[in-house]
Amino acid sequence: MIERLLEVARRRADGGADALWRRVERTSVAFEWGRLKAAGATEEAGANLRVRHRGRVGVAGTTAADVAPDDLVTRALASAELGEEIDLGFPASPPSGSPLPSISTFFDRAAGASLDALIAMGRSLLERLEREGCHVNVAIDRETAQVRVANTSGGAAEYASSGVAVSVDVWRIAGDDVLAVGDSAETADFPGDDVLAALVASVNTRLDRALRIVAPPEGALPVVFTPSGLSPLMLPVTQALSGKAVLQGISPLGGKVGEQAFDVGFSLADDPLRAGRPSSRPIDDECVASRRTALVERGVVRGFIYDLETAARARTQSTGNGERGIFGKPVPGYTNILVGDAVDVGARHALPQALGGGLLASITDGLLVDELIGVGQGNVIGGAFSHPVALAYRVERGEITGRVKDAAVAGNAYELWNRVGAFGNDARWAGSRWASSVLFEGVSVARR
Amino acid sequence: MIDRLAAALKRSRADYTEIRVERTWSTAVTYRGRRLESATASEDQGGFVRVLHAGRGWGVASFTSLDQLESMVARAGELSRAVSVDPPIRLADVAPQRADAALDLDGDVRGVALADKKRLIEAYNGAMLGVSDRIVDTLAIYRDEVSEYWYVNSQGAALHELRPELTLSGTAVARRDGTIEKGLESVGLRRGWKSAQDHESGFRAAAERAVALLDAPMVRGGTYPVILDPELAGVFIHEAFGHLSEADFVYENPQAREMMTLGRRFGKPVLNVGDNGAAPGLRGTLPFDDEGTPTQDTALIREGILVGRLHSRETAAAMGERPSGNARALSFRHAPIVRMTNTYIGNGKGTFDDLIRDVTLGVYACGAFGGQTMLENFSFTAAYGRMIRDGHVAELVKDVVLAGNLFQTLDRIDHIAGDFRWNQMGGGCGKAGQSPLPVTEGAPHVRIEEALVGGDVPA
Numbered sequence: 001m002i003e004r005l006l007e008v009a010r011r012r013a014d015g016g017a018d019a020l021w022r023r024v025e026r027t028s029v030a031f032e033w034g035r036l037k038a039a040g041a042t043e044e045a046g047a048n049l050r051v052r053h054r055g056r057v058g059v060a061g062t063t064a065a066d067v068a069p070d071d072l073v074t075r076a077l078a079s080a081e082l083g084e085e086i087d088l089g090f091p092a093s094p095p096s097g098s099p100l101p102s103i104s105t106f107f108d109r110a111a112g113a114s115l116d117a118l119i120a121m122g123r124s125l126l127e128r129l130e131r132e133g134c135h136v137n138v139a140i141d142r143e144t145a146q147v148r149v150a151n152t153s154g155g156a157a158e159y160a161s162s163g164v165a166v167s168v169d170v171w172r173i174a175g176d177d178v179l180a181v182g183d184s185a186e187t188a189d190f191p192g193d194d195v196l197a198a199l200v201a202s203v204n205t206r207l208d209r210a211l212r213i214v215a216p217p218e219g220a221l222p223v224v225f226t227p228s229g230l231s232p233l234m235l236p237v238t239q240a241l242s243g244k245a246v247l248q249g250i251s252p253l254g255g256k257v258g259e260q261a262f263d264v265g266f267s268l269a270d271d272p273l274r275a276g277r278p279s280s281r282p283i284d285d286e287c288v289a290s291r292r293t294a295l296v297e298r299g300v301v302r303g304f305i306y307d308l309e310t311a312a313r314a315r316t317q318s319t320g321n322g323e324r325g326i327f328g329k330p331v332p333g334y335t336n337i338l339v340g341d342a343v344d345v346g347a348r349h350a351l352p353q354a355l356g357g358g359l360l361a362s363i364t365d366g367l368l369v370d371e372l373i374g375v376g377q378g379n380v381i382g383g384a385f386s387h388p389v390a391l392a393y394r395v396e397r398g399e400i401t402g403r404v405k406d407a408a409v410a411g412n413a414y415e416l417w418n419r420v421g422a423f424g425n426d427a428r429w430a431g432s433r434w435a436s437s438v439l440f441e442g443v444s445v446a447r448r
Numbered sequence: 449m450i451d452r453l454a455a456a457l458k459r460s461r462a463d464y465t466e467i468r469v470e471r472t473w474s475t476a477v478t479y480r481g482r483r484l485e486s487a488t489a490s491e492d493q494g495g496f497v498r499v500l501h502a503g504r505g506w507g508v509a510s511f512t513s514l515d516q517l518e519s520m521v522a523r524a525g526e527l528s529r530a531v532s533v534d535p536p537i538r539l540a541d542v543a544p545q546r547a548d549a550a551l552d553l554d555g556d557v558r559g560v561a562l563a564d565k566k567r568l569i570e571a572y573n574g575a576m577l578g579v580s581d582r583i584v585d586t587l588a589i590y591r592d593e594v595s596e597y598w599y600v601n602s603q604g605a606a607l608h609e610l611r612p613e614l615t616l617s618g619t620a621v622a623r624r625d626g627t628i629e630k631g632l633e634s635v636g637l638r639r640g641w642k643s644a645q646d647h648e649s650g651f652r653a654a655a656e657r658a659v660a661l662l663d664a665p666m667v668r669g670g671t672y673p674v675i676l677d678p679e680l681a682g683v684f685i686h687e688a689f690g691h692l693s694e695a696d697f698v699y700e701n702p703q704a705r706e707m708m709t710l711g712r713r714f715g716k717p718v719l720n721v722g723d724n725g726a727a728p729g730l731r732g733t734l735p736f737d738d739e740g741t742p743t744q745d746t747a748l749i750r751e752g753i754l755v756g757r758l759h760s761r762e763t764a765a766a767m768g769e770r771p772s773g774n775a776r777a778l779s780f781r782h783a784p785i786v787r788m789t790n791t792y793i794g795n796g797k798g799t800f801d802d803l804i805r806d807v808t809l810g811v812y813a814c815g816a817f818g819g820q821t822m823l824e825n826f827s828f829t830a831a832y833g834r835m836i837r838d839g840h841v842a843e844l845v846k847d848v849v850l851a852g853n854l855f856q857t858l859d860r861i862d863h864i865a866g867d868f869r870w871n872q873m874g875g876g877c878g879k880a881g882q883s884p885l886p887v888t889e890g891a892p893h894v895r896i897e898e899a900l901v902g903g904d905v906p907a
Contacts, residue, residue, distance in 0.1 A: 029531075032700065033700040033701055035533060035534075035700075036505055036531050036532075036533065037505050037506060037531070037533060037537070038505050038506035038507070038508060038531065038783070039505065039506070039507055039508070039527040039528070039530055039531050040506075040507070040508040040509065040510075040527065040783070041508070041509045041510075041520070041523050041524070041527060042509070042510045042511070042781065043509075043510075043511045043512070043513070043516065043520070044494070044510070044511065044512045044781070045512055045513065046512065058487070058488075059486065059488055060488060060489065060490070061488070061490050062490070062491050062492075063491075063492050063493055063494060063512040064491055064493055064512075065512065065513040065515065067491075075488075075489050078489065078562060079486070079487050079488050079489065079562070081563075082477075082484060082487040082562060082563060082566050083484060083486070083487065084483050084484050084485075115527070115530050116530070119530070119531075133703070135700075135701055171701070173701065173703035173704050173707060174703065175707075176707060176824060176855050177824070178704075178707075178822075178824045178825075180822065248480060248481060248584075248585045249481075249584050249585055249623075250584065250585045250621050250623070250628060252626060252628070326492075327488070327490045327492070328476075328486065328488065329485075329486050329488070371822075373820050373821075373822050373825060373826065373827040373851070374818065374819065374820040374827035374828070374829060374849070377817050377818035377819070377820070377827075377829045378817045378818070378829045378847070378849070379628065379629060379630050379817075379847075381628065382627075382628040382629070384666070384847055386669075386847055386849040386902035387827055387849065387851075387902070388825060388826075388827045388849075388851030388852075388900075388902065389825075390822040390825065405825065405853070406825075406851075406852075406853060406900070408669070408827075408849070408851045408900060408902035410669065410849075410902050444669070446669040446670065446900065446902055447900075
């Protein structure tokens with residue numbers, strides 16, 4: 001379909017065009033409160049077209065299967081008429097003769113898994129998570145996708161991908177105390193027993209330690225953030241490392257390339273070529289071949305992520321981070337985010353280490369934070385955060401003594417990443433981020 | 449279309465089948481700083497089928513190509529049969545509705561040129577940029593939509609609707625050295641082009657606030673008497689209480705049912721809370737929900753006592769209560785789940801001054817950057833705050849984040865003023881991966897005797 005679109009666009013737009021076509025099929029099963037309640041199927045396809053005409057760029061998208069190529073091109077040209085002039089070129093990627101980076105994105109075992117296999121996986125998780133007085137939810141989504149990207153400069157590529165996402169949460173309501181502990185695993189292949197065992201162990205460990213409620217501490221204290229608890233510290237940094245934020249002049253890291261902006265222990269990279277990860281891909285949504293991009297190395301800012309348009313405006317090269325839905329225009333987006341040294345990044349999920357990744361021993365009185373409420377709201381890129389705890393534990397004399405409620409944690413991400421206490425030994429995937437637990441000293445903890 | 453859907457229904461062998469089809473035209477124009485970032489017109493279409501065989505689970509299917517309608521009805525049937533559920537899923541009775549309801553399009557946005565929409569949002573964006581050279585970045589978004597909607601089910605419902613939607617939003621970012629602050633303006637209505645006019649002053653005020661916050665200190669963390677302005681009070685009731693009143697949280701969980709027993713006292717007699725999907729012209733307003741149930745005004749808390757909850761047909765049947773018209777789906781890509789519509793705290797008596805007169809040291813929390821609930825615990829972020837000192841509104845403070853426990857906080861609401869208004873903000877609510885669903889909140893000024901305010905804590 002996009003070949004016909006590009007053919008029409010080539011005739012009508014003087015500055016070329018590019019397009020993406022994506023078809024997604026998804027099968028999902030949902031267990032609610034311990035019972036299988038629903039099974040679902042999704043089939044979706046759509047195309048996104050971008051044109052450049054008289055120096056101006058416009059986009060149009062559709063999910064209508066019967067759309068006439070001329071109509072979509074007309075809409076994209078109307079969008080371009082209002083658009084800003086951008087010196088945007090479309091890459092003839094991959095350069096003829098050189099193959100795309102080798103990365104397996106499609107796994108027969110995942111793509112071919114039957115509905116019964118998904119249901120059986122859910123039941124096995126339920127059995128392993130069931131406990132007195134608790135309710136378990138399990139959701140499993142299996143997805144396959146075909147993506148085709150092409151442009152009028154001769155760039156064209158196609159790949160298929162598969163992915164399975166498993167999420168579980170266990171609820172315990174006792175009087176007016178509501179406790180929810182959850183985790184998820186996303187893999188490109190059908191998840192093996194090791195993945196499911198790690199998921200179960202992760203939930204059970206955190207639930208066991210949460211049953212006892214203790215009073216929260218207060219003051220400027222040592223706080224360990226678990227790999228998933230790190231979100232309020234990661235979001236400002238990843239937003240600030242987007243080339244788009246830099247161009248807008250709102251990134252506190254803009255203009256700091258080459259500078260020591262963080263603790264020497266802090267490194268950050270985007271890597272679309274991680275084996276077995278559902279965010280991995282050989283090429284981005286704008287025909288730019290995938291590659292690893294170092295953003296922070298040993299505390300020194302090395303660069304930012306770009307798509308074609310932000311790269312053109314910043315007079316640099318796209319880092320292959322073009323991300324494109326059916327309707328909007330492409331934007332720079334992360335694939336797999338690697339935090340820390342990231343030397344032993346696993347494709348698989350290892351059984352979790354003890355909670356806290358070995359960082360609790362030195363703490364006389366502090367907090368272990370697994371989840372905060374309201375992360376991502378407010379003035380994120382500024383770095384300041386203040387959130388009540390959703391799941392956090394008090395640590396006294398090196399040991400977890402119980403779960404705390406009615407406490408809030410506050411700080412500034414940039415400041416905290418400048419004085420890292422220590423990284424833990426429990427690195428794992430939390431969504432598309434690979435990170436270990438991290439200890440910071442002197443984090444604000446308020447209680448009611 | 450209705451005939452085509454009815455024919456597909458007839459071929460389903462399931463005990464219950466419903467089909468939704470949507471065709472949505474939307475345009476969006478985005479300014480970032482002085483740049484027009486994009487101006488696009490999109491067309492999205494697709495269908496959703498949900499099927500139930502007796503004693504089995506839900507089989508659902510969504511698709512973008514209507515050519516697949518018949519095959520997806522069959523597929524949903526197979527999926528339903530693959531799932532056995534005990535006790536079986538039942539649906540509460542709703543009289544099958546047949547209606548052709550076009551909401552007031554208020555100046556059909558489909559007849560307005562993209563260039564005119566661009567000029568409008570360019571002017572609002574300019575109003576923010578013109579405030580000060582401290583405004584280093586802006587984001588101004590115009591978005592409109594008209595959705596044509598068809599719904600049929602095997603019990604005889606047949607609905608055809610036209611649903612308009614309009615959102616205008618502005619973010620102004622002010623910066624001085626390392627300090628970055630922002631101000632927000634947001635308008636969201638089930639209206640059209642006419643209601644998009646005359647919003648400059650709101651955009652300008654957002655930019656002025658961002659600049660003013662550069663000089664404001666961070667609020668000092670601790671517990672205070674807190675007065676919520678109507679906007680934040682609305683977000684508060686949505687986050688802190690609204691989600692708990694959604695029956696899908698309680699209906700299969702005995703402990704949760706006990707926690708949310710009707711008749712339980714949740715607050716002082718001044719507190720009245722409800723959800724009204726039938727209030728005219730608001731973002732959460734629709735004539736019917738996505739199961740074909742008429743929307744209504746549902747009382748949730750009356751004089752401090754829990755009196756109702758929000759239902760789908762499934763949760764209502766499971767709890768022996770009546771469907772309330774709250775089964776909503778974000779789009780044809782999703783199944784309907786229990787959601788809020790326009791949620792409100794009912795009007796009280798007196799004025800804002802009556803609320804602060806006897807406050808020695810407190811916080812006046814205004815506007816909302818957002819909120820999140822983890823059931824009994826919630827957090828909401830005010831856009832800005834002012835200290836209250838000796839009965840008077842005093843200096844501007846920033847980073848006002850309120851954290852609390854639902855039961856304690858609702859019970860600590862001791863004064864509600866008589867100045868109710870609906871928020872008409874854009875944005876929306878997220879639940880189970882369906883976001884942003886258009887909702888609105890409304891409230892008067894509300895006083896909480898004591899609440900935890902996160903902020904700077906001295907070491």
